[in-house]
Amino acid sequence: MVRASGERRWSRFRNRLASASTGWWLLIVIFIEAAVALSVRLPLAFGQSPWGGLDKSTELPGFLALLVVPLLVFAAWRVVRQQQRERNQAFQTSRLMDTVLHTSQDWLWASGPDGRFTFSSPACKDITGYLPSELLGRHITQVVDTRDLADARENWAKDGSNSWSRIVTVCRHKDGTRVLVEVSGRAVLDRDGKEQGFEGTCRVMATETARSCAEIPARIQALLTDGSIMTAFQPIRCLATNSIIGAEALTRFSGSEGVSPEVHFLEAASIGLDVELEILALRTALTTAEALPPELYVAANFSPRACLDPRLTAAIEESAIPARRIVLEVTERQEVADYGPLAEALAPLRRAGLRVAVDDAGAGFASMRHILQLKPELIKLDREIIAGIDTDPAQRALGAAMVGFSSEIGAALVAEGIETEAELAAVTKLGMTAAQGYLVGRPSLMPADWARWGQ
Missing domain, CATH: 1.10.287 (Helix Hairpins)
Structure with a gap:
């Protein structure tokens, strides 16, 4: 002093x-x-x-x-x-x-129009586990799923605003854990009003602002009983025929504007009700999927622990959607110590026609272990690999290697997070099977949109 x-x-x-x-x-x-x-x-x-x-x-x-x-x-x-x-x-x-x-305990960040970090303050180390130098040039999906923020962005875009405030979402820490955070930010516009990137702040939810742990059981129990769970579908396009071949089911919660759906699953896991919530989300998705065109398959996320629950088999057998139209996307929510029981639990369903997909391949070691152990019918490449694949030789080389690898094991390769025509052209040229992303089609809750996918 x-x-x-x-x-x-x-x-x-x-x-x-x-x-x-x-x-x-x-x-x-x-x-x-x-x-x-x-x-x-x-x-x-x-x-x-x-x-x-x-x-x-x-x-x-x-x-x-x-x-x-x-x-x-x-x-x-x-x-x-x-x-x-x-x-x-x-x-x-x-x-x-x-x-x-x-x-400051707030993490100040900025990204370019391609979604890659252009600035990161030192506070990112405490929140994400990454040093600023480790994030610069990396896509924001390294630490947060952009789909978690999609609904919030849609809301402020409709209001004509170029900013958002205190969106509750989940940050993926370097050690694999999930952290509840609040994100605020705005779009950076040029003189013509065109988006040139984004900038904002992120902070860990403080104890006094985070929703009380005592309230979580009642809130999750309400979700399990009040019918507030809905399903949005996002189309998946075949690159060879340019037709829609499937749709991913994305869980939405009514009355939870500004809160990422992942937050609800994280809270449910904190009190041991995550499997119950996943089962309910799957049942809701399969019931809602009856309105989809009959030639489309339905992909739904499921954690490894939920796959071991016998209610999974019951949910699929009781559904009006045949098993051959269902794709189970195995997520990384829990570490798998022994793949034997997991493979054994999925075997009867796979014999009935159900297919298994590994989500976010390339984002971490766990997803690659899933591929080697589960031998999935579909591999979904993470946005981290797809973003900028049209300009980055290293990413194209990795994409080409994954095309060869998936072909060797007989799996279809789906490119996630396609947002530009250049990215779409690049993955098509590499020989990937299908594509998913905002360019292909945004998630929709409207049956009228789903009907058009079959035309």
Whole structure:
């Protein structure tokens, strides 16, 4: 504290010294100019030529020129002073921002239009486990599922706003754990109003702002009984025929605007009701899927632990959707220590026609273990691999390798998160089987949209 106070006093002394020094130099220059003017004017007053070289024809112009010089010097001094003040202000602002970045518990971030981080403050280490240097250039799906924020973004876009505030979602920590966070941000627009990226803040939900743990059981029990669970479908397009071949079921909760669906599953897991919620979400999805065109398959996310529950078999057998139209996407919500029981539980369903998919392949080691152990019929490539695949040679090489690998094991390869025509063209050229993403089709709760997918 004493040191900081001393530094401030020294800074003020230097500024005063610089100001006083500049003022003295100006007085010296003016004195010199006045002396030169008098040395010219006085000889002329007595009819003599100053310095033996000036005459009356040059008297007035010379004298005016001598008077202009101090004015120019004074103007230059004012400009220098203004620049000095601006530099001092910029330095102080920069130092203040640096202090905020290094002491704030809020994570300040920015991303480009391609969804890759262009800035990350040091607070990201405490929230995500990653250093800023590890996130720069990486896609935001490294730490958060953009689908979790999709509904919120749709809401503020409809209102004509380019910002959102305190969206509750789940952050994927480097160690594999899930962290409840609040995200606020805004779109960065150019002069034409076109999005150039996003910037905002993220913070771990504080104890006083997080919903009380005592309220979680009642809230989850209400979800299990009040029918507030809904299903949205997002189309999956075959790249060879350009037709819609399937739809992924995405769970939505009515009355939960601004809260990621993943938050509800995380809360349910905290009290041991995650499997119950997953079973209910699957039953709801299969019931809702009866309105889909009959040629489309239905893909639903399911955790490894939920796959071991006998109610999974009952839900599928009781559904009006035949097993051959159902794809079970195995997620990474829990670590699988022994794949034997998991494979054994899925075997009867697979013999009945059910297919298994591994979701977010390439996002972590767990998904690759799922592929090797489960031998799935579908592999869904994570957005981290797809984003920018049209411009990144390394990503294209990895994509090509996955095409060859999936072909060797007889699995279809689905590219997730397609958002640009260039990405779509790139994955098509590589020979991937299907594509899913906002460019192909956004999630929809409307049966009228689903009907068009079959046309």
